Amino acid sequence: MGFIEKLFGKQMKEETTMTTEKLNIGIILGSTREGRVSPQVGEWVKGIADKREDANYEIVDIADFNLPFLGTTDGTEPGIADWNEKLASLDGFVFIVQEYNHSITGALKNAIDFAREAWYNKAAGIVSYGSTGGARAAEHLRGILGEIKVADVRTHPTLSLFTDFENMSEFKPQELHLDNVNAMLDEVTAWSGALKTLR
Numbered sequence: 001m002g003f004i005e006k007l008f009g010k011q012m013k014e015e016t017t018m019t020t021e022k023l024n025i026g027i028i029l030g031s032t033r034e035g036r037v038s039p040q041v042g043e044w045v046k047g048i049a050d051k052r053e054d055a056n057y058e059i060v061d062i063a064d065f066n067l068p069f070l071g072t073t074d075g076t077e078p079g080i081a082d083w084n085e086k087l088a089s090l091d092g093f094v095f096i097v098q099e100y101n102h103s104i105t106g107a108l109k110n111a112i113d114f115a116r117e118a119w120y121n122k123a124a125g126i127v128s129y130g131s132t133g134g135a136r137a138a139e140h141l142r143g144i145l146g147e148i149k150v151a152d153v154r155t156h157p158t159l160s161l162f163t164d165f166e167n168m169s170e171f172k173p174q175e176l177h178l179d180n181v182n183a184m185l186d187e188v189t190a191w192s193g194a195l196k197t198l199r
Ligand SMILES: Cc1cc2nc3c(=O)[nH]c(=O)nc-3n(C[C@H](O)[C@H](O)[C@H](O)COP(=O)(O)O)c2cc1C
Pocket: 031, 032, 033, 035, 036, 037, 038, 039, 098, 099, 100, 101, 102, 103, 129, 130, 131, 132, 133, 134, 168
């Protein structure tokens, strides 16, 4: 082994491992409502994301975890531990956000409150929808993300219930959103990779 390898060998190996490992990005469905449209939006984002082959993207459905309402049980429900384990396995997030009374859903806020360290030092993008693109809900979420040390990226695709959905229920996104979703994912993957070095 040469002098340089002896000196930097370990570090070089670690750097190689870090750059070749794919990031794990969770696409979190923010609504759990019966008849919700969020799965359609989440699958659309995942379809765009998978084509990039730059990270492992997966849909994370809050409804699958059967989380109780925070503070109303002894906290031993397996879904709570599973939720934390799932978040811990992820390097970054894309939140699928729908506007409920000018904010995020109670279900998403409850799920956010059920974890702490599992969120820390990660990045997130937001794709929102509503009558005004879900903008007010997304801005509320940005305030919450600061408290759980999640860095939210700037680019934010906003979908309209009037022009990106038929009868406000069948998702038919306009072509123009595609570039915006990819730009958002560029930022999420870059920041998720950078923040991984802090953990
Ligand atoms: C309780 C409730 C409150 C809502 N408030 C708003 C609102 O303030 N602004 C808005 O643009 N849409 C509002 N909506 C419409 C939702 O954005 C729309 O129903 C959307 O499809 C909800 O997402 P989901 O189908 O994934 O649950 C509201 C819907 C519900 C059920």
